[in-house]
Amino acid sequence: MNNSLPPHTLLPLLFSLTILSLSSSAHGFNLNSKCDTQDQGSTLQVLHVNSPCSPFRPQTPLSWEESVLQMQSKDQTRLQYLASLVAGKSVVPIASGRQVLQSPTYILKAKIGTPAQTMFMAVDNSNDAGWIPCSGCAGCSSTKFDSAKSTTFRTLGCQAAQCKQVPNPTCTGRACSFNMTYGSSTIAANLSRDSITLATNVVQRYTFGCIQKATGSSVPPQGLLGLGRGPLSLLSQTQRLYRSTFSYCLPSFKSLNFSGSLRLGPIGQPKRIKYTQLLRNPRRSSFYYVNLIGIRVGRRVVDIPPSAFAFDTNTGAGTIVDSGTIFTRLVEPAYTAVRNEFRRRMGKANVSSLGGFDTCYTVPVTVPTITFMFSGMNVTLPQDNFLIHSTASSTTCLAMAAAPENFNSVLNVIANMQQQNHRILFDVPNSRLGVAREKCT
Numbered sequence: 001m002n003n004s005l006p007p008h009t010l011l012p013l014l015f016s017l018t019i020l021s022l023s024s025s026a027h028g029f030n031l032n033s034k035c036d037t038q039d040q041g042s043t044l045q046v047l048h049v050n051s052p053c054s055p056f057r058p059q060t061p062l063s064w065e066e067s068v069l070q071m072q073s074k075d076q077t078r079l080q081y082l083a084s085l086v087a088g089k090s091v092v093p094i095a096s097g098r099q100v101l102q103s104p105t106y107i108l109k110a111k112i113g114t115p116a117q118t119m120f121m122a123v124d125n126s127n128d129a130g131w132i133p134c135s136g137c138a139g140c141s142s143t144k145f146d147s148a149k150s151t152t153f154r155t156l157g158c159q160a161a162q163c164k165q166v167p168n169p170t171c172t173g174r175a176c177s178f179n180m181t182y183g184s185s186t187i188a189a190n191l192s193r194d195s196i197t198l199a200t201n202v203v204q205r206y207t208f209g210c211i212q213k214a215t216g217s218s219v220p221p222q223g224l225l226g227l228g229r230g231p232l233s234l235l236s237q238t239q240r241l242y243r244s245t246f247s248y249c250l251p252s253f254k255s256l257n258f259s260g261s262l263r264l265g266p267i268g269q270p271k272r273i274k275y276t277q278l279l280r281n282p283r284r285s286s287f288y289y290v291n292l293i294g295i296r297v298g299r300r301v302v303d304i305p306p307s308a309f310a311f312d313t314n315t316g317a318g319t320i321v322d323s324g325t326i327f328t329r330l331v332e333p334a335y336t337a338v339r340n341e342f343r344r345r346m347g348k349a350n351v352s353s354l355g356g357f358d359t360c361y362t363v364p365v366t367v368p369t370i371t372f373m374f375s376g377m378n379v380t381l382p383q384d385n386f387l388i389h390s391t392a393s394s395t396t397c398l399a400m401a402a403a404p405e406n407f408n409s410v411l412n413v414i415a416n417m418q419q420q421n422h423r424i425l426f427d428v429p430n431s432r433l434g435v436a437r438e439k440c441t
């Protein structure tokens, strides 16, 4: 952990930075009629956890500085978790007393069981697992799935083939139980199955972990829908329905009211879209690796050693596209080169820092674009996708950072702030990732 960050409370972070003052009006109202929209076809509405329609929205507004620090702190835990997945060993639990929230940033509405029970599940594209807090769970939040009320619910036994794919399975009674870590939490669950309804699609016999016990604060309160590409993921379980294809468009950082979408399956995906190759690492099978080959600040290609981007199936090094990290992280030589070019373009303007951001200004930023150069595809980001502004203190920061130093991180992570207002298409059968500009709302 980056110990320069102050310890944080469990208050969910406030997301919107530019409309912080407006957002306070959102706290008073209950889920209004706009929040009752029904998902159509195979497309689901994706909400930020702090959106007015989210049951997890914060009760107390934070200052801009506080919210940025909270987002960075949350990212720190996320990155530590991703690094542990890369290294193939379990995350070192964070010292008790240091409460850090790691739950992913985006949620969607899913219906589980027969009759259906609605849960707001977190979306995580770097994870295969699906899990839901079940009735009787110790350490889960108040909304749980009542498995006894579902006629289609089954607990899987140890003989089930899927039991071989979960971490540390044990046979208690006849159930296949397993323990795993997620962020700073540990989870004990029974391998189970039930139907899950996503928009209007019913997926019969979806296999997931029915959480019996959870510790720590990282477990998303109403469950996790893993969209990773590994063997136990939703995609692997719905080959015929969704053909390992989905896209999302993450909502703008500018308003809590905006929502994005998750579109499952090949139907309705954009035709006009640029592609880069998806790389597969059999040892880290859930991640969506891509081949980042360079970065441009404005029109200048920054001088970065190719080793900073090298894909290595043994060490797990390379670049992933992740929906759960907020701000892009680059390995140290890459970040330093980008930042130095950014600062060079800002000339004599005084540079300041804010938490983990080391390139902040109180004068207007003149760098118009940053471009991620992938093999076969350049993605040019407008300022909204790489600058974070405070209207109150008129501070603007470059919203990226170096990969944390104090644990072995070899990953470049393209994070959700940089992906906002783009449709990102994951086309696993054709081993490609598509990116197109889109207004997500």
Ligand SMILES: *[C@@H]1O[C@H](CO)[C@@H](O)[C@H](O)[C@H]1NC(C)=O
Pocket (backbone or CB within 6 Å): 134, 135, 136, 147, 155, 172, 173, 174, 175, 177, 190, 210, 212
């Ligand atoms: C989970 O498994 C344990 C051990 O077999 C059992 O006692 C418990 O009732 C199971 N929970 C559910 C919800 O099936």
Ligand SMILES: *[C@@H]1O[C@H](CO)[C@@H](O)[C@H](O)[C@H]1NC(C)=O
Pocket (backbone or CB within 6 Å): 168, 169, 170, 178, 179, 188, 213
């Ligand atoms: C899993 O967690 C449960 C509850 O915390 C514990 O009793 C059990 O010993 C753990 N099993 C393994 C294999 O770690």
Ligand SMILES: *[C@@H]1O[C@H](CO)[C@@H](O)[C@H](O)[C@H]1NC(C)=O
Pocket (backbone or CB within 6 Å): 019, 022, 025, 026, 052, 255, 256, 257
């Ligand atoms: C968000 O929605 C609320 C309630 O519908 C509205 O009062 C507020 O003005 C909206 N904020 C923005 C920034 O659109």
Ligand SMILES: *[C@@H]1O[C@H](CO)[C@@H](O)[C@H](O)[C@H]1NC(C)=O
Pocket (backbone or CB within 6 Å): 348, 349, 350
């Ligand atoms: C930068 O900050 C220093 C010290 O606060 C000040 O003297 C100087 O005028 C500032 N320079 C610019 C370009 O704002």
Ligand SMILES: *[C@@H]1O[C@H](CO)[C@@H](O)[C@H](O)[C@H]1NC(C)=O
Pocket (backbone or CB within 6 Å): 301, 373, 375, 376, 377, 378
């Ligand atoms: C991406 O930009 C670089 C540098 O400007 C250029 O050389 C390259 O041809 C571009 N690649 C694609 C696929 O457009």
